[in-house]
Amino acid sequence: xxxxxxxxxxxxxxxxxxxxxxxxxxxxxxxxxxxxxxxxxxxxxxxxxxxxxxxxxxxxxxxxxxxxxxxxxxxxxxxxxxxxxxxxxxxxxxxxxxxxxxxxxxxxxxxxxxxxxxxxxxxxxxxxxxxxxxxxxxxxxxxxxxxxxxxxxxxxxxxxxxxxxxxxxxxxxxxxxxxxxxxxxxxxxxxxxxxxxxxxxxxxxxxxxxxxxxxxxxxxxxx
Amino acid sequence: xxxxxxxxxxxxxxxxxxxxxxxxxxxxxxxxxxxxxxxxxxxxxxxxxxxxxxxxxxxxxxxxxxxxxxxxxxxxxxxxxxxxxxxxxxxxxxxxxxxxxxxxxxxxxxxxxxxxxxxxxxxxxxxx
Numbered sequence: 427x428x429x430x431x432x433x434x435x436x437x438x439x440x441x442x443x444x445x446x447x448x449x450x451x452x453x454x455x456x457x458x459x460x461x462x463x464x465x466x467x468x469x470x471x472x473x474x475x476x477x478x479x480x481x482x483x484x485x486x487x488x489x490x491x492x493x494x495x496x497x498x499x500x501x502x503x504x505x506x507x508x509x510x511x512x513x514x515x516x517x518x519x520x521x522x523x524x525x526x527x528x529x530x531x532x533x534x535x536x537x538x539x540x541x542x543x544x545x546x547x548x549x550x551x552x553x554x555x556x557x558x559x560x561x562x563x564x565x566x567x568x569x570x571x572x573x574x575x576x577x578x579x580x581x582x583x584x585x586x587x588x589x590x591x592x593x594x595x596x597x598x599x600x601x602x603x604x605x606x607x608x609x610x611x612x613x614x615x616x617x618x619x620x621x622x623x624x625x626x627x628x629x630x631x632x633x634x635x636x637x638x639x640x641x642x643x644x645x646x647x648x649x
Numbered sequence: 650x651x652x653x654x655x656x657x658x659x660x661x662x663x664x665x666x667x668x669x670x671x672x673x674x675x676x677x678x679x680x681x682x683x684x685x686x687x688x689x690x691x692x693x694x695x696x697x698x699x700x701x702x703x704x705x706x707x708x709x710x711x712x713x714x715x716x717x718x719x720x721x722x723x724x725x726x727x728x729x730x731x732x733x734x735x736x737x738x739x740x741x742x743x744x745x746x747x748x749x750x751x752x753x754x755x756x757x758x759x760x761x762x763x764x765x766x767x768x769x770x771x772x773x774x775x776x777x
């Protein structure tokens with residue numbers, strides 16, 4: 427079941443996102459790709475009436491209050507963030523060559539009946555590659571992986587509809603895709619069942635079930 | 650006794666606001682103390698705060714509105730000179746925010762971790 431953000435954030439209809447220094451430095455990622463990912467998320471948000479948009483923020487989440495709501499950073503296997511008490515903690519993201527693996531840590535507080543998200547830390551592999559000794563993944567799959575994790579940062583959980591199903595035409599919220607390597611990296615795509623993503627314009631499509639979950643916590647504010 | 654919550658305690662401007670009228674924090678202020686107030690208002694209140702004001706740590710219109718909303722909901726009014734809540738952070742507001750933040754901090758939160766393999770364990774299809 428999706429977890430809503432604290433009401434003060436939900437009311438803004440925006441999540442502020444800080445790109446970590448490692449992400450901006452990483453050859454496989456960088457500033458331009460980060461902006462492109464935010465642009466694509468916001469395009470999807472407009473087309474599908476998410477009720478939430480992502481806004482780039484220059485301040486890292488601050489354990490003493492303030493800073494962005496969400497941080498996106500790379501992981502080389504282990505990474506650090508802070509817990510609900512503001513204390514440093516670590517996580518792991520072990521990614522073997524050929525895997526498309528990301529992780530999202532959400533800080534939740536239970537003020538009242540149900541837990542609410544107050545921060546989220548997204549980590550993606552620093553240098554995802556097609557396989558052992560093979561080239562790096564193209565932009566499309568990297569965008570898809572990050573968009574998937576950003577949906578988790580919005581509050582969607584791994585038990586929400588569409589996450590683990592084997593739909594005949596899934597979307598980026600579905601796990602169980604195949605990376606279809608193109609002749610060149612810019613032609614790499616995901617295969618979600620019969621659907622290829624992104625399209626030639628670099629755009630993704632979401633299923634109605636995924637959109638409904640996002641809307642439930644943002645547009646309709648289920649608490 | 651000074652402020653008790655981890656978020657606020659030891660901050661000179663917030664400590665001053667909690668005990669003296671000249672220390673009140675008003676629209677137009679900016680800095681780390683404003684960022685802490687904004688974070689508390691987001692955690693405890695119902696009104697959103699413009700991300701631009703959050704990034705600049707500025708007590709702008711949406712922060713002022715969040716303060717007013719917070720005070721209205723809790724009926725924080727200094728009856729000695731006013732009949733309705735205002736949008737400044739004074740002694741009574743600091744006391745209320747500090748008390749509620751302390752309660753929030755004492756309620757253990759949790760880290761919800763979601764780890765996903767989009768490839769689902771399948772091997773990439775690489776052209777030969």
